[in-house]
Amino acid sequence: KQEVTQIPAALSVPEGENLVLNCSFTDSAIYNLQWFRQDPGKGLTSLLLIQSSQREQTSGRLNASLDKSSGRSTLYIAASQPGDSATYLCAVNSGGYQKVTFGTGTKLQVIP
């Protein structure tokens, strides 16, 4: 059974800092991995999708890397802004029916 863990569970940083969110998964036989953000009381916003054959993906100030063999992914946020405050979820696509297993989430607060 795939298990996905995110560290840290919560993070508070001053505006402008670069930061790294970590995601680890137990079964390396994955199809892809997605990073989402979720604002309080809201749905999911897809940020980046990394296929199993890829090492990283970039979108604006976001960069996600994937090391499938070690079961790890990181989300790098450059020059953080207060608008980046949200909960960040990584989700791993693996197994039969290609189920998506979500991580425990990292709650980010960027202080102005």
Next chain:
Amino acid sequence: GAVVSQHPSWVICKSGTSVKIECRSLDFQATTMFWYRQFPKQSLMLMATSNEGSKATYEQGVEKDKFLINHASLTLSTLTVTSAHPEDSSFYICSARDQGTYTLSNTEAFFGQGTRLTVV
């Protein structure tokens, strides 16, 4: 990207009544859809896998008689919470993949906006 529409976005119901949530893939066909539940301050947990034309597959601990899933077409899956109770209050969200691009290299899951259910 592909669009998944979920309706309603929020609902309040009385204890003991049933509530139906719809999940539609608007511009693609989806043989398989997934239903998730999220309790406050927790992550999303897979409840069941909805298969078009056949019975849904439920995760361990999810009552199939309480959470009825119907996937009658390639673009619509419904989740009915029967005899809802306050402990069923949660955020429910569905996802689907584009059947037309179902390959190992393109398997992005698209998510609905979610439904916040409050049972009073």
